[in-house]
Amino acid sequence: MEVFFREIPVDADPRGPENLLIFGVGPLTGTAFPGSRINISGKSPHTGYLGDSNAGGHFGAEMKFAGYDQIVVEGKADQPVYIRIVNNEVEIRDASHLWNLDTWETNSAIRRECYDHTVQIACCGTASVNGVSYGNIITNNARAIGRTDPSGRSNRIRAREIMHLPTHPKIYQHLPLCHSQRGHPS
Numbered sequence: 001m002e003v004f005f006r007e008i009p010v011d012a013d014p015r016g017p018e019n020l021l022i023f024g025v026g027p028l029t030g031t032a033f034p035g036s037r038i039n040i041s042g043k044s045p046h047t048g049y050l051g052d053s054n055a056g057g058h059f060g061a062e063m064k065f066a067g068y069d070q071i072v073v074e075g076k077a078d079q080p081v082y083i084r085i086v087n088n089e090v091e092i093r094d095a096s097h098l099w100n101l102d103t104w105e106t107n108s109a110i111r112r113e114c115y116d117h118t119v120q121i122a123c124c125g126t127a128s129v130n131g132v133s134y135g136n137i138i139t140n141n142a143r144a145i146g147r148t149d150p151s152g153r154s155n156r157i158r159a160r161e162i163m164h165l166p167t168h169p170k171i172y173q174h175l176p177l178c179h180s181q182r183g184h185p186s
Contacts, residue, residue, distance in 0.1 A: 003072060004041050004050060014045035021073040023063065023122075030064035038063065038122070040145050045133055055143035062120040082110075082123075102126050103138040 003022055012018035022041040029036050038060035044051025063071070066085050073083070080095040098106050103125040111117050120139065128135035136146030 001041070001050075003070065004043075007072070007074075008043050012043060014043040014048060014051070017074075017076045019043045023068075023071040023073075025060045025064050025069055027069075030061040036061045038139065038145065040137060051147075053145045053147050055139055055145045057120075057140040057143040059120045059122055059139035059143070098123075099129060100126060104141055107141055 003020070008020055009018055020042050024039045024041065026037065026039075029038075035056070036058070037054045037056055039052065039054040041050065041052045043049065063085075066087055068085070071083075071085075077092070080099045081092050082095040082098065084091045084093055098109055101109060103123050106123045106125070107121050110121055110123075111119055122137050122139045122145070124135055124137050128137075134146065136144040138144055
């Protein structure tokens with residue numbers, strides 16, 4: 001939330017280029033602790049204030065494995081693009097061939113391009129491309145991040161997909177918890 005309040009001007013148009021698309025994960029995401037969420041925030045055109053939504057699935061953990069706690073997308077591209085992240089390498093790629101595909105078709109197309117069926121993808125579908133303000137960003141073909149127009153922000157900046165491909169994920173086998181003999185945190 002700190003980035004939201006610091007970086008988005010109070011008078012920014014929710015549908016304008018000053019609005020941000022903020023992807024964030026928590027400190028326990030990607031660990032053995034139960035629950036792995038991805039949160040997307042920005043200024044909502046429905047309220048003119050904080051638009052915030054989240055989903056479970058593998059996308060958040062993969063984002064964390066790639067080394068990111070937050071990804072902030074700003075501005076507007078001249079043509080449709082997607083963002084490919086492989087560990088520390090960030091690449092902005094042409095997404096013209098994906099622009100009118102639904103989320104299932106988009107996932108299939110990107111997985112074919114990457115030769116990897118396990119890649120994690122967050123993408124908006126045709127509703128967002130066509131300007132529907134309550135469209136969703138979908139991860140794992142089943143996890144919806146919606147309600148406050150995150151996919152509309154994605155569409156307006158012409159960023160169709162955000163994907164994370166950690167080639168050497170850091171798998172955390174356990175979460176060290178310190179407890180005294182009485183069961184209270186030390």
